Every structure is written in structure tokens, then in C-alpha cells.
Amino acid sequence: DAGVIQSPRHEVTEMGQEVTLRCKPISGHDYLFWYRQTMMRGLELLIYFNNNVPIDDSGMPEDRFSAKMPNASFSTLKIQPSEPRDSAVYFCASSFETYGYTFGSGTRLTVV
């Protein structure tokens, strides 16, 4: 299995631009999570899905952030418009019952 696949690995964008991060979970996993990691705040859960349905989006910082999961094999996290304070590493993870989480390698976002 290729694991959880995130793209791109690195993204540099200008303030005000739209950014889309992508995630392909492990086949058969029915939970998908988006986390953000920064030095100041550590790992924060942004949103998670179960069977493609958003369950808890209370961690999404503001309306500029949105996430979708149109099918079991793909999810996106979009930031529009982006701001410098959104610079972070964004991780996607998927899980299934007792097998626990598998994390992707992350997307390092830099907003200049």
C-alpha cells in the first residue's frame, strides 16, 4: 500500500491567492483527518470526515478555510484567500477501526 498521499509536498504562494491541498487516503479507511502543525500551536485538528461526511469542523480557523471529500479516495483543503499566518505544515491522516491512524508526509505551505 502506498500509504496516505498528499500533494503538493511544498507550496509557496502569495498572500491573497487560493491554495488547494490534496489528500488520497488509504483504500478502505473510512475516517479522514486534516491537521495543521505550527511551532506556536503544535498539531491542531482542523476537520475530519467519516464515510466522506464532515463530522467535526470546529477546528477550521475561519471561513477562508474549506474542506471537501467528494469520494472515498480524495479530499481537498482549500484556503481562499491565503494569508501569511496560514503558513504551516498540513497533514492528512486516515484511519479504520482498531488499525489507528496513518499520516501522510504533509504539505509545507508558505504564504509570502
Added chain:
Amino acid sequence: AQSVTQPDIHITVSEGASLELRCNYSYGATPYLFWYVQSPGQGLQLLLKYFSGDTLVQGIKGFEAEFKRSQSSFNLRKPSVHWSDAAEYFCAVGGTSYGKLTFGQGTILTVHP
């Protein structure tokens, strides 16, 4: 609300020395507890997990952790550290094995030769 505290931001040990990383949690019910390791530029890798049963759990890479309910702790240990263990370690708590997790702030481990 659930929370995790890792009191040590940075720990330095010599290669071959023993290691203990501390983790204290707050959770209103029986917790599911995890330790993850993150190497620079990488995602998080699961070291071990505790759900129930034996309070001493074994993980990968020679790590173990002990669940102490009375102390709300889940400390990670390794008898002899290798240089390749240098990384950041995260403790996490959740209500299930597959759902929402709350992570501690992490402990950076430096290993001196």
C-alpha cells in the same frame, strides 16, 4: 475537554543511555493513548498504542510505555537509545482508536554520540 501535556520540550541523552519521555493526559472517560514519532520533514509514525488490558505496552523500535491511571500518565521509555532515535515525539489521547486525537506539544530528543 481532552488535553495532553508533555512537560519536556527538549531532552538530550547520550547514545546507549536510557530514556523516559513524560506524558500526562486529561480525559473524561477511558482513554485511548498513543505515542508517535516524527523525523524532520516527515509525517508522524505510530510507535505504540494503549487501549485496555496490560498497562505496559510494547511498540516498535524497542520502545515501551506504561499507562498509570492514578497519575493520568503514559510515559514512553527505551532502555538504550540509538542515534537514529533523534526525532520529535508526540503523545496523543482519544476516545477511540480511529477518531479524533488531541496531541501534546511534542518533545524533541537529541542524542549525543
